[in-house]
Amino acid sequence: MDKTINQKAWFLVLPVFLVVAFSAVLPLMTVVNYSMQDTFGNNQFFWNGVGWFKELLDPTTDLGGRFLASLWRNLFFSAVILAIEVPLGIVVALSMPRQGFSVAVCLVILALPLLIPWNVVGTIWQIFGRPDIGLLGYVLNSLGLNYNYVSNDLDAWATVIVMDVWHWTSLVALLCYAGLKSIPDAYYQAAQIDGASRWAVFKAIQLPKMNRVLLIAVLLRFMDSFMIYTEPFVVTGGGPGNSTTFVSIELVKIALGQFDLGKAAALSLVYNLIIIIVCWIFYTVMTNAGVERRVVVDKKGVK
Amino acid sequence: MHSIPGRRVILSLFLAFLLLPIYWLVNMSFKTNGEIVSTMTLWPHQPTIANYMRIFTDESWYSGYINSLKYVVINTIISISVALPAAYAFSRYRFLGDKHLFFWLLSNRMAPAAVYALPFFNLYSAINLFDTPWAVALAHCIFNVPLAVWILEGFVSGVPREIDETAFLDGYSFPRFFVRILVPLIASGIGVAAFFCFMFSWVELLLARTLTSVDAKPISAVMTRTVSAAGMDWGLLAAAGVLTIIPGALVIWFVRNYIARGFALGRV
Numbered sequence: 001m002d003k004t005i006n007q008k009a010w011f012l013v014l015p016v017f018l019v020v021a022f023s024a025v026l027p028l029m030t031v032v033n034y035s036m037q038d039t040f041g042n043n044q045f046f047w048n049g050v051g052w053f054k055e056l057l058d059p060t061t062d063l064g065g066r067f068l069a070s071l072w073r074n075l076f077f078s079a080v081i082l083a084i085e086v087p088l089g090i091v092v093a094l095s096m097p098r099q100g101f102s103v104a105v106c107l108v109i110l111a112l113p114l115l116i117p118w119n120v121v122g123t124i125w126q127i128f129g130r131p132d133i134g135l136l137g138y139v140l141n142s143l144g145l146n147y148n149y150v151s152n153d154l155d156a157w158a159t160v161i162v163m164d165v166w167h168w169t170s171l172v173a174l175l176c177y178a179g180l181k182s183i184p185d186a187y188y189q190a191a192q193i194d195g196a197s198r199w200a201v202f203k204a205i206q207l208p209k210m211n212r213v214l215l216i217a218v219l220l221r222f223m224d225s226f227m228i229y230t231e232p233f234v235v236t237g238g239g240p241g242n243s244t245t246f247v248s249i250e251l252v253k254i255a256l257g258q259f260d261l262g263k264a265a266a267l268s269l270v271y272n273l274i275i276i277i278v279c280w281i282f283y284t285v286m287t288n289a290g291v292e293r294r295v296v297v298d299k300k301g302v303k
Numbered sequence: 304m305h306s307i308p309g310r311r312v313i314l315s316l317f318l319a320f321l322l323l324p325i326y327w328l329v330n331m332s333f334k335t336n337g338e339i340v341s342t343m344t345l346w347p348h349q350p351t352i353a354n355y356m357r358i359f360t361d362e363s364w365y366s367g368y369i370n371s372l373k374y375v376v377i378n379t380i381i382s383i384s385v386a387l388p389a390a391y392a393f394s395r396y397r398f399l400g401d402k403h404l405f406f407w408l409l410s411n412r413m414a415p416a417a418v419y420a421l422p423f424f425n426l427y428s429a430i431n432l433f434d435t436p437w438a439v440a441l442a443h444c445i446f447n448v449p450l451a452v453w454i455l456e457g458f459v460s461g462v463p464r465e466i467d468e469t470a471f472l473d474g475y476s477f478p479r480f481f482v483r484i485l486v487p488l489i490a491s492g493i494g495v496a497a498f499f500c501f502m503f504s505w506v507e508l509l510l511a512r513t514l515t516s517v518d519a520k521p522i523s524a525v526m527t528r529t530v531s532a533a534g535m536d537w538g539l540l541a542a543a544g545v546l547t548i549i550p551g552a553l554v555i556w557f558v559r560n561y562i563a564r565g566f567a568l569g570r571v
Contacts (some may be wrong), residue, residue, distance in 0.1 A: 027422030095310035115551030
């Protein structure tokens with residue numbers, strides 16, 4: 001659809017611009033301000049230039065070591081949950097019933113974990129995993145496994161990952177299901193006439209058609225897992241030790257726990273920069289996919 | 304052709320995996336603490352509603368729900384009312400910096416709440432909004448306004464331009480066209496956007512907890528406080544958790560066909 005150029009449209013966008021600028025630009029300026037200064041309390045600030053940034057990116061210092069450790073931990077976490085959630089989501093989407101009342105029931109159950117407050121998600125798994133009162137912990141321990149997410153690093157990781165799979169796989173599944181539903185029946189009929197195998201149908205029809213939604217799903221899951229705070233905070237509190245301390249948890253510890261404003265601000269800016277870069281990729285992919293689809297439609301129109 | 308072999312088994316297993324932890328929470332909420340700690344029972348042997356009664360009668364508990372609802376509702380109203388005109392502008396017009404603005408909005412939707420926790424604390428303390436529902440409502444705008452713009456833009460683009468043009472030819476002024484024609488046409492879109500604003504504001508904890516202390520304490524913060532208070536009142540905690548799930552679970556039925564669209568920022 002061709003859009004007309006109209007600068008007056010800015011008046012329609014102005015309210016959004018003001019509201020978001022108030023919530024985003026003002027606070028971000030404070031962060032930039034803090035990141036260049038040091039404070040010893042009493043509201044006295046000292047110019048520190050790029051000192052915090054140097055320290056942040058140098059793994060030999062305390063701050064740099066903590067930041068980089070939590071960053072790698074977070075990236076590893078994102079990689080693991082993507083590797084589990086994407087294939088599982090696709091399989092679940094392919095398993096959805098085709099029509100009838102059961103579709104609605106399945107959709108509602110799938111969406112349920114997505115709508116639970118994040119701290120309650122943490123609470124649910126905290127209770128569910130406890131060896132004394134939780135079903136999961138109790139069953140695992142009575143099977144002879146010594147499972148305890150409070151004291152064992154590996155168990156804490158497993159719990160956080162299973163919790164995230166529980167919480168967010170539905171998002172991937174729902175997006176893939178939306179993609180699958182947009183495939184016209186004619187495609188399947190053509191495949192049947194050609195005698196295509198189940199795998200060939202998946203590879204040649206379903207996967208290409210799900211490309212776009214899958215990209216959205218992967219990017220959204222990456223972003224959200226990269227910012228994860230509440231759920232692991234409630235379940236493990238970042239522990240045992242620092243083994244499940246992700247970037248957001250580290251940042252809140254420094255900012256609100258120790259009130260180290262300069263360090264926290266420098267960390268925030270680097271963190272935000274990473275997010276904005278990924279966000280730019282996300283935006284480009286989304287808008288390009290939109291253009292491609294439009295081009296395909298246009299070509300069909302020409303025929 | 305649509306489905307894969309063994310799909311019923313896969314789907315049932317996955318749905319069971321989703322429901323089991325929730326069932327356990329509901330199960331715990333109907334037990335007494337004595338039963339929770341002493342025995343492992345798959346269903347409550349001495350069912351009790353004492354946990355729920357305590358939440359409904361103790362003000363420090365039920366005011367948490369009211370506080371949460373206050374800022375969630377304020378936030379939803381602000382988000383939708385500012386996002387509607389913007390969505391129309393993005394859908395119909397090209398203007399200076401439109402693409403950059405759209406990207407900037409998206410980047411705010413993605414920004415980690417942890418980055419903003421401290422500056423928000425300073426900002427809202429400075430303008431005397433700290434510990435009011437307004438502080439949380441405005442803070443949550445940072446991710447809900449962009450979300451609403453993205454979702455609504457998709458729905459507005461689904462309305463043919465000819466409708467706008469016909470209305471203007473018929474002598475409708477812009478505000479009148481907007482309220483009388485466009486809004487009814489995208490009513491379902493507004494419902495979906497409102498649902499997602501409501502939801503994302505409802506599930507967020509970090510900002511809501513940072514920006515409140517006593518008067519406007521949301522339910523999620525009340526829950527975290529109780530966890531660390533003297534001893535663990537598991538039954539009460541479970542009951543409070545169940546009550547936070549209910550609003551989402553009730554409305555989900557009406558938006559089930561739009562859920563994917565909302566989570567993908569209107570881009571499916």
